[in-house]
Amino acid sequence: MDFRDNADLDASQVENRGGGGIGRGGLAIGGGAAGIIALIAALLFGVNPGDIMGGGGSDPGVAQPTSNLADKCQTGADADQSEECRVVGIVNSIQEYWADSLPQDASASYTPAKTVLFSEAVNTGCGQASSQVGPFYCPNDQQVYLDLTFFDELQSRFGAKGGPFAQAYVIAHEYGHHVQNLLGTMEKVQGDQQGATSGSVRLELQADCYAGVWAKNAVSTGLYEKDFTRAEIQEALDAAAAVGDDRIQERTQGRVDPEGFTHGTSEQRMKWFTTGYQSGAPGRCDTFSGDI
Structure with a gap:
């Protein structure tokens, strides 16, 4: 997963907030993505959603220091040397692609979304997390x-092999x-x-696709030297399988309960990532019609 050494990075698309703390506020689970996030958290990590998602917005009483990545994340060479800069490069490439490639019938043009790196806790438009x-993605803001320690957790707790493309x-x-x-x-x-x-x-499988x-x-965005290798794509498939509902339920509760699924099985997650990769076409990612 080699970046072009002279590729320009736009570090403004990633914000490093460092550490933080969970402020005041009670759990607000209802319709919409905030509730889904909490449900996903409960499934994946076996914790009380009330301990994870707080109230409906940021608490101004909780200070979160920021760190500017612009000085150290300037080129593709930097992305090959630093995990934070690699995140910048990945985000830049993803947003470059979607800015040019939303479905032709899209009701709105692509609006960039910032990635916020944090440690331990963060305030978001969907509550404290x-x-x-x-x-996770918060549609409200x-x-x-992303807490980068998640990738260690992906390997140590969920059994994924990890690697740069698993992160991607x-x-x-x-x-x-x-x-x-947006759609x-x-x-x-x-x-x-x-x-x-x-x-x-269906929503999660479409995101995999x-x-x-x-x-x-990705190579067409100008950030990468060459197409990804088979081994790199396997890193993604391995990560997708590691966070399948069936595998997580088997590990955490010793049995599989399809009625509690929120993300899809390991097989489904690999299938839909592969569908997207083999086709290279967003239109092939219709998980809302027919069987999945």
Whole structure:
């Protein structure tokens, strides 16, 4: 996963907030993405959603220091040397692709979404969140949130092999949710948040497919030296399998309960990433019609 050494990075698309703390506010689970995030967190990490997602917005009483990445993340060579700069390069490539490639019938043009790097906890437009949530997208402020320690967790707790392209897959998946938000697809999950054929599962599988579409077209964005290798794509497939509902449920509760699915099985997640990667076309990612 080599970046072009002289490729220009736009570090303004990523914000490093450093550490933070969870402020005041009670759990606000209802319709929409905030509730889905909490449900996902409960499934993935076996925790009380009330300990993860707080009230409806940022708490101005909680200070979160910021760090400017612009000085150290300037070129593709920097992205090859630093994990934070690699995130900048990945985000730049993903957004470059979608800016040019939203479906022709899109109701709105692509609006960039910032990625916020944080440690331990962060305030968002969807409430306060801890690192236990894992990476997530908040439609209220149109930002992706990521604690980089999640990638260690992906290996140590969920058994993924990891690697740079596993990181790229996770980030591309979250930006798939941003595309869904812009297209109005997220509205399809209202009141249909769990179950093997639920709107939530279909939404997540489509985001996996969108991640595959980007991977197929990433070299065209000018950030990468060459197309991704088979081994790199396997890193993404391995990560997708590691966070399948069935595998996580088997590990955390010793049995599989399809009625509690929110993301899809390992097989489904690999299937839809592969569908996106092999086709390279967003139009092939219709998970809301027919079987999944």
